[in-house]
Amino acid sequence: MSDKKQPKLVVIITESVIETTLLTDLEVLGVKGFTISDVRGRGHRGTRAGEWGIDGNIRIEIVCGESLSDQILAFLEQKYYDNYAMITYCSDVSVIRPEKFLG
Amino acid sequence: MDPIILFFLLGLIAALLRSELRLPPAIYEFLSVLLLLTIGLKGGVELATQPMSTLLPQMVAVIVMGFVLPLLSFPLLLKLGRFKRADAASLAAHYGSVSVGTFAVAVAYLGHQQIEYESHMPLFVVLLEVPAIIVGIILAKGITRETNWKALAHETFLGKSIVLLLGGLLIGWAVGPSGVEPLSGLFFNTFKGVLALFLLEMGLITAQHVSSLRKYGIPLILFGLGLPLASACIGALLGNLLGLSVGGTTVLATLAASASYIAVPAAIRTAVPEANPALSLAASLGITFPFNVLVGIPLYHRLALQISGTPL
Numbered sequence: 001m002s003d004k005k006q007p008k009l010v011v012i013i014t015e016s017v018i019e020t021t022l023l024t025d026l027e028v029l030g031v032k033g034f035t036i037s038d039v040r041g042r043g044h045r046g047t048r049a050g051e052w053g054i055d056g057n058i059r060i061e062i063v064c065g066e067s068l069s070d071q072i073l074a075f076l077e078q079k080y081y082d083n084y085a086m087i088t089y090c091s092d093v094s095v096i097r098p099e100k101f102l103g
Numbered sequence: 104m105d106p107i108i109l110f111f112l113l114g115l116i117a118a119l120l121r122s123e124l125r126l127p128p129a130i131y132e133f134l135s136v137l138l139l140l141t142i143g144l145k146g147g148v149e150l151a152t153q154p155m156s157t158l159l160p161q162m163v164a165v166i167v168m169g170f171v172l173p174l175l176s177f178p179l180l181l182k183l184g185r186f187k188r189a190d191a192a193s194l195a196a197h198y199g200s201v202s203v204g205t206f207a208v209a210v211a212y213l214g215h216q217q218i219e220y221e222s223h224m225p226l227f228v229v230l231l232e233v234p235a236i237i238v239g240i241i242l243a244k245g246i247t248r249e250t251n252w253k254a255l256a257h258e259t260f261l262g263k264s265i266v267l268l269l270g271g272l273l274i275g276w277a278v279g280p281s282g283v284e285p286l287s288g289l290f291f292n293t294f295k296g297v298l299a300l301f302l303l304e305m306g307l308i309t310a311q312h313v314s315s316l317r318k319y320g321i322p323l324i325l326f327g328l329g330l331p332l333a334s335a336c337i338g339a340l341l342g343n344l345l346g347l348s349v350g351g352t353t354v355l356a357t358l359a360a361s362a363s364y365i366a367v368p369a370a371i372r373t374a375v376p377e378a379n380p381a382l383s384l385a386a387s388l389g390i391t392f393p394f395n396v397l398v399g400i401p402l403y404h405r406l407a408l409q410i411s412g413t414p415l
Contacts, residue, residue, distance in 0.1 A: 018373060
């Protein structure tokens with residue numbers, strides 16, 4: 001399997017307040033599907049307890065091809081990293097029906 | 104003392120002592136939905152009985168106050184407080200807008216003291232929510248193309264609190280007193296109980312922000328106490344000028360003094376990302392909300408009495 005055929009899992013953990021803007025951006029980049037969950041945690045911007053609107057966190061999971069995952073990571077770093085609590089990570093994943101995600 | 108205040112103190116003390124107590128987020132959401140709809144419905148029912156000719160000048164004056172308050176506090180925050188431009192604008196927006204929770208406590212206070220007030224006050228809550236957000240964003244960024252005004256308008260005018268308050272107002276206005284009567288079991292009779300639970304949760308939330316105050320130091324604390332006091336004077340003067348009753352003047356002073364902690368943080372977070380959200384929330388939730396609830400409202404009542412010339 002060549003490198004380009006390897007599906008990637010991109011995980012974004014960030015503030016729930018920017019969910020709408022972020023999803024619009026991801027759609028423009030070409031993301032077709034994702035899963036979002038409400039999460040809690042702590043980082044250098046303090047405890048994000050997720051107890052009410054403004055201090056909630058979300059985790060967005062995207063399975064896609066490598067070039068798109070690179071684009072997503074570069075874009076997020078440039079647009080959001082300075083001012084928002086955000087971490088992203090990316091890993092190789094095995095999926096059933098890889099062609100669904102590599103389109 | 105009104106028992107609901109004790110619930111606030113219970114939450115505050117429990118959280119400061121690091122109790123495990125917390126309400127599930129969905130419950131807090133539900134309580135705030137109930138409060139917003141109840142306040143809207145109550146106001147709407149009364150709105151139907153008021154002639155437009157008395158309402159309209161009051162509405163215009165209140166909107167003007169919503170624009171003026173942040174314009175007055177911004178230079179103070181910038182020059183005296185030495186806050187960064189974005190933070191000063193964000194704080195000005197928070198303090199120019201209103202807190203529905205504080206409004207609910209003021210209404211409960213007046214009820215407890217058996218003081219009459221104009222029942223169309225919820226309309227003022229709706230009117231005061233938005234102007235400060237617009238002013239705050241312009242103060243932070245100027246009028247630039249960079250700001251996506253369309254998305255922002257969508258977020259501010261269709262935010263949860265505006266939709267529920269305005270929706271409640273319109274429903275109450277449309278169906279009148281007899282129409283809302285069958286709903287009174289859920290909405291009106293439970294108001295104090297719902298408010299008590301809501302304040303318990305607010306106490307827990309406030310405690311989190313009190314502990315972050317140390318990071319920001321004395322200037323923020325001084326502004327968190329000074330801005331509501333100054334704004335309350337403007338609100339009380341305006342109330343008196345508009346010919347409101349002592350109760351109504353108290354509510355308008357409280358609205359002017361209160362600082363937003365839901366609508367404004369969300370809007371400013373997206374529109375002015377470089378402003379520090381923890382700073383504004385520490386001020387509005389860590390200082391101003393507890394101050395208004397515990398000390399401010401009775402104080403604004405005295406202020407309203409004084410201005411109206413009623414002997415204390």
